[in-house]
Amino acid sequence: MQAVSAFLIPFLDIQLLGLVAAGTFAGIYIGAIPGLSVTMAVSILISFTFAWPVYPALALMIGIFMGGVYGGSRTAILLNIPGAPAAIATGLDGYPMAKKGEAGEAIGITTVMSFFGGCIGIIVLALAAPMVSEFALKFQPRDYMLLAVLGILLVGSLSGESLIKGIFAGAFGILIGTVGLDPLTIADRFTFGFSELRGGISFVAVMIGMFGISEALVQLHDVNKAAVRQQISRIVPSWSTITKYLPLSLRCSGIGVIIGALPGTGGDIAALMAYDHAKRTTKNPEVPFGEGAREGLVAPETANNAAVGGAFIPMMTLGIPGDAVTAIMIGALFIHGLNPGPMLMIDKPDMFWFIVGALTLANVFMLIFGLTGIRFFVKVVETPRSVLIPVIILLSIVGAYAVQSSLVDVYWMLGFGVLGYFMKLYGFQLGPVILGVILSRLLDDNWRRAIISDQESLPMLLKGIVTSPLSLVLFSAVLFILLAPLWRMVKARRAA
Amino acid sequence: MKRTAIAALLGLGIAGSAMAQSYPAKEIQGVIQWGAGGSTDVVMRAVTPHAEAVLGGKVVMQNVTGGVGAIALNRVADGAADGYTLLMGAENPLLYKVMGLGQKDYSDFTPINIIARGIPIIVARPDAPFNTFPEMIAYIKANPRAVKFGSTGPGGLPSVITAMINAKQPIQVTAVPYDGDGPALTALMGGAIDVMPAVLGAAIENIRAGRMKPIAIMDVAPNAALPNVKPIVETNPEFRQYLPWGPFFGVFVKKGTPADIVAKLQAAYNAGAKNADFQKLMDNRGFLMMNIAGKEADDFLAKWQSTTTWLLQDAGVTKASPAQFNIPKP
Structure with a gap:
């Protein structure tokens, strides 16, 4: 009973209702602008809401979080520039749809599926948080390493025509990710004596350059071609469409919740893994992947919004952040006089149910705001290229600068933009590069942690993998994905 | 750049005291050495609003991470010594020299307040x-x-x-x-x-x-x-x-900042650290309040550096001996 009344607080208090709505609305736009991130917005809010009581402060932050994760898909679909790393996978099939005049439909599917994923994430948070967090704690360094290897294997799904070029691009991404001061040994890696390189190359700058600038340069090829007219007949997907993708969206929500709940992985990896899952399990998509497959939108969008609820699971049950945003929220709770930790849910159950309530409300507002104004947004794609291209370049520059107020990031962004343009021209996909950058540290750090933990002995590490059920499952998945194509080749040869 | 140049010109033209009277005439930047949500971040974001109230100005805080905090330290050290950029950091810079992470440490800064230490x-x-x-x-x-x-x-x-x-x-x-x-x-x-x-x-x-x-x-x-x-x-x-020993949090400005501006900032952060809400917060989190500035802070930093660098030197984890940087043996 107490839980229900705490859950309903944000719905019944007009001020809190307004703050969640305002947060969600602002979040969608912050999320959509490359370079402005939810993490940044929430950390600024800490100083801004310092003197507020804790509920209104959290209401605003939760709205921004929910809206922001969804908002990243907007620019990914309309301009092929993901507003946030979690939206990278969305652009892979969303942008081809926009190019065909189906931007309205793409945004419609993304919105409804984000809402669906958000709901699943919240339900799991509400009903199974302690169980999921105990499961997440079980992940040892070797399991994170295996998870990263699984992630690296996504290169196969993102490579396009040439696997070799995909592997090259992925390896290049991993290399970019290793630049800077190694956090484990504080040794310089690939810094060549430049202190500017010690902080590493900003991942967001690479992403904005590779997607934004390279796309603008590619579009310059046919700057005079008229833009595609967008059909805006179908926006909200029909009920039959939703039920058709229900099994896939449920599975992808599951991926999202678990990856989101793991401290150390977040919505970006969840979305890419879900995309890969969709591509592997969908036998005959109506439209091929990479050309506007609906499954390619459903999977990442359910996963990254489910990861929001997932990220709150370790935060509420153990005081451990599930991602960068929940890390800041833990700081906010502390500033507001609470003690985030394993006792919070026992001492202050109201706080837990309030957060569940605010998340639910933010999810509803996300659906409402997401489905309104689409007609206006798809006009972006219809804008003449001579106007659109300068705007994309300007947005990219502002976005790269905003990350750390550093001009160095702008130079990186421009450099990677030009590089990305040539890579595209020569048939290299950019997805694997970004994948490599995202997974670089996860793989490198956890490989080293795993082998150090086992006293630098490979047999001990292997023994650990085969004796732990969790590691064994992950290891088998890696082997399966690696060996399945070989098996198919052998079978095909025998048949021939 | 342009703004720095104008500020420098103004600095030449107007006497220091006149500058301090109008200080802060614009937003002050707070550069936090560590990421959002970390201990340093939380402590700085919790104390600064109380200091702002005394200072009568706005401090805009930003997290500049990387290089074990050296990127943030260098950014403030490269800026003007006008009190408009604060370094909000932890103990790490005192080890930069011996760990081969940089040529600068807190000796290039004036402590505004060493707020608290961890146990x-x-x-x-x-x-x-x-x-x-x-x-x-x-x-x-x-x-x-x-x-x-x-x-x-x-x-x-x-x-x-x-x-x-x-x-x-x-x-x-x-x-x-x-x-x-x-x-x-x-x-x-x-x-x-x-x-x-x-x-x-x-x-x-x-x-x-x-x-x-x-x-x-x-x-x-x-x-x-x-x-x-x-x-x-x-x-x-x-x-x-070796004890008591512990990591600490402090606010710093570049060395050479006019003394009256330093005094104003010190007074503001001193009042901020005395705030009852803030102290309760620090207590809850298990931090020991220090709230020191001036000579007391300089002595604390010197002793901390001497103890820690020589300890690490004896453990064999340093890249250069503290003796090279004239850090006295405890």
Whole structure:
């Protein structure tokens, strides 16, 4: 009973209702602008809401979080520039749809599926948080390493025509990710004596350059071609469409919740893994992947919004952040006089149910705001290229600068933009590069942690993998994905 | 650049005191050395609004991470000494020189306020086969390399505490590096490591919940938050030589900032640190308030640097000897 009344607080208090709505609305736009991130917005809010009581402060932050994760898909679909790393996978099939005049439909599917994923994430948070967090704690360094290897294997799904070029691009991404001061040994890696390189190359700058600038340069090829007219007949997907993708969206929500709940992985990896899952399990998509497959939108969008609820699971049950945003929220709770930790849910159950309530409300507002104004947004794609291209370049520059107020990031962004343009021209996909950058540290750090933990002995590490059920499952998945194509080749040869 | 040039011209034209009277005439930038949500970030974001009220100006805080905080330090050191850029940092810069991370440290800055210090505590997973510090040492000696200690890289708190232990009780452990004490404590709860030297504040809630057990408080006095845990000096008085020791948080400006501006900032942060709400917050989190400035702060920094760098030097983890930088031996 107490839980229900705490859950309903944000719905019944007009001020809190307004703050969640305002947060969600602002979040969608912050999320959509490359370079402005939810993490940044929430950390600024800490100083801004310092003197507020804790509920209104959290209401605003939760709205921004929910809206922001969804908002990243907007620019990914309309301009092929993901507003946030979690939206990278969305652009892979969303942008081809926009190019065909189906931007309205793409945004419609993304919105409804984000809402669906958000709901699943919240339900799991509400009903199974302690169980999921105990499961997440079980992940040892070797399991994170295996998870990263699984992630690296996504290169196969993102490579396009040439696997070799995909592997090259992925390896290049991993290399970019290793630049800077190694956090484990504080040794310089690939810094060549430049202190500017010690902080590493900003991942967001690479992403904005590779997607934004390279796309603008590619579009310059046919700057005079008229833009595609967008059909805006179908926006909200029909009920039959939703039920058709229900099994896939449920599975992808599951991926999202678990990856989101793991401290150390977040919505970006969840979305890419879900995309890969969709591509592997969908036998005959109506439209091929990479050309506007609906499954390619459903999977990442359910996963990254489910990861929001997932990220709150370790935060509420153990005081451990599930991602960068929940890390800041833990700081906010502390500033507001609470003690985030394993006792919070026992001492202050109201706080837990309030957060569940605010998340639910933010999810509803996300659906409402997401489905309104689409007609206006798809006009972006219809804008003449001579106007659109300068705007994309300007947005990219502002976005790269905003990350750390550093001009160095702008130079990186421009450099990677030009590089990305040539890579595209020569048939290299950019997805694997970004994948490599995202997974670089996860793989490198956890490989080293795993082998150090086992006293630098490979047999001990292997023994650990085969004796732990969790590691064994992950290891088998890696082997399966690696060996399945070989098996198919052998079978095909025998048949021939 | 242009703004700096104008400020420099103004600085030449108008006497220092006139500048201080109008200070702050614009927004002040606070550069936080560590990421959002970390201890340094939280402490700075909690104290600064109280200081702003006294200062009558706005401090806009930004996290500039990377290079163990050196990127942020260099950014402030490269700026103007006009009091419009504050460095909000922790203890790490005092180790940059010996760890080969940079040529600058807090000697290039004027301390505005050393706000508080953390108390180190050694915690272990609840089912570890030892409960006290002597038991732990005996177990490690009986099982060399088998016990996994969490670490946060050379120069971090765990490496200093481990160096202290090694100096008095040589032990062989496997040090597993993590990104910070948060991820390492998570690993401790998951059983990936056995022991973690951490700050009391980061571990306290988990100790209360029984998810980890305290082995020893690395301090000279017991702590009110954990009255049943003995300070290390009760079982092993030989550690008195290094203690009290702990990571700290402070606000700094570039050396050469006009004295009256420094005084204004010092007064503001002094009042901020005295705020009852803030003190309660720090208490809850297990930090010890210091609130010192001026000569007291300079002495504290010098002593801290001397103790820690020589300890690390003797443990063999430094890249250059403290003697090279004229850091006196304790």
